Amino acid sequence: MKNKEIFEESKKYMPGGVNSPVRAYTALNIDPPIIKKGYGSHLFDEEGKEYIDFIEAWGPMILGHSNEKILKEIEETLKSGVGFGAPTELELKLAKYICTTVDNVDMLRMVNSGTEATMSAVKLARGYTHRDKIIKFAGCYHGHFDGFLVEAGSGVLTENIPGSPGVPKGSVENTLIAEYNNIESVKTLFEKHKDEIAAVIIEPVAGNMGVIPGKKEFLLDIRKICTENRTILIFDEVMSGFRVAYKGAQSLYNIKPDLVTFAKIMGGGLPCGAYGGKREIMEQLSPMGPVYQAGTMSGNPIVMAAGYASLKELNNNPDYYSYMDKMGEKLQAGIYEIARQKGISLVVNRCVNMMTVFFTECSEVTSYEEAKKSNTKMFSRFAEHMIKNGVYVPPSQFEAMFIGVKHTEEDIEKFLEVMKEM
Structure with a gap:
């Protein structure tokens, strides 16, 4: 079955077709990919499409899928x-x-x-x-x-x-x-x-x-x-x-x-x-x-x-954390450079390997009130574009992206290449 067929059928038996609300993509104009398998930093949906995974099951897959x-x-x-x-x-x-x-x-x-x-x-x-x-x-x-x-x-x-x-x-x-x-x-x-x-x-x-x-x-x-x-x-x-x-x-x-x-x-x-x-x-x-x-x-x-x-x-591998921090720093810097080139207002909050891109005019985001000032329509445009082009990011402005041990420099570069095209 196709992704859309599975999702529509799921709605008959599960509220919204999902078992956790954020998976329903209610803020986006696309249907969620139906994931079939994952290896390392990559996911594959029921139609065979490949994604670089920056959600990591909302955090747990820090060591990669199918470790x-x-x-x-x-x-x-x-x-x-x-x-x-x-x-x-x-x-x-x-x-x-x-x-x-x-x-x-x-x-x-x-x-x-x-x-x-x-x-x-x-x-x-x-x-x-x-x-x-x-x-x-x-x-x-x-x-x-x-x-x-x-x-x-x-x-x-x-x-x-x-x-x-x-x-x-x-x-x-x-x-x-x-x-x-x-x-x-x-x-x-x-x-x-x-x-x-x-x-x-x-x-x-x-x-x-x-x-x-x-x-x-x-x-x-x-x-x-x-x-x-x-x-x-x-x-x-x-x-x-x-x-x-x-x-x-x-x-x-x-x-x-x-x-x-x-x-x-x-x-x-x-x-x-x-x-x-x-x-x-x-x-x-x-x-x-x-x-x-x-x-x-x-x-x-x-x-x-x-x-x-x-x-x-x-x-046993404390260097994993310094590696993920390095990958996070590379991604954060790349996003800021793209925003500068395109004239997009945003703030990238990061703690080692957890990150959110806030599309906002605020100079910083340190509280819920500041987070709520974000341009959610702009975020939806960003998320739709990234997911359509094989970069699996959160479908909500108010969720975290995650970087794991298996993410490579090529994965980070692919993210930035796709973002440049939005």
């Missing part, structure tokens, strides 16, 4: 079974590896997704502090848990309005909204709700309003405020963990969160998530403590094997 070491571990583990719902040595192996190679993680609990990781970390923080309120930041996405789906409005201190139908107002009444990279908005919330705030949850490198790195001074100030108020600081590293550096964004900023959440990279391409942190906090989880969280598929042996293979490869 031989990961596939070998999956195949070997499959010979012993698919899942048991019981303890295995493989889950110990991965948990121990993360705890001994990543800072600020004394203990770890495996889950199945980033959403599970973040919602569980918040529950744990509430149970540990005996407080109810949390602070999140406008534009930061922490999964589809009701308590996170708050309409941010102006991006500063707003009323708690559910950001999605199906979310009761009561589910978000304890969610407070601050502005990313604006410490005064955080201070105001702490002044207003003193001794009520259980946790501050933040992406140190935001990826779902486009890539927006946190300013170091801003993150340091949050760490200080949380310590002073006995509030748990949660770094959501679902996207940045093992991606911008093996030890995550926390290592780039040299800031110690109390809890940290992971997913994406740590599953080697399979559904996975985890949250971990200080032992005294993690020991509040059942069966050691009173905070209950469970999952039948958590610690699945196939996922644990893939995750271990992936993280071991990344940790």
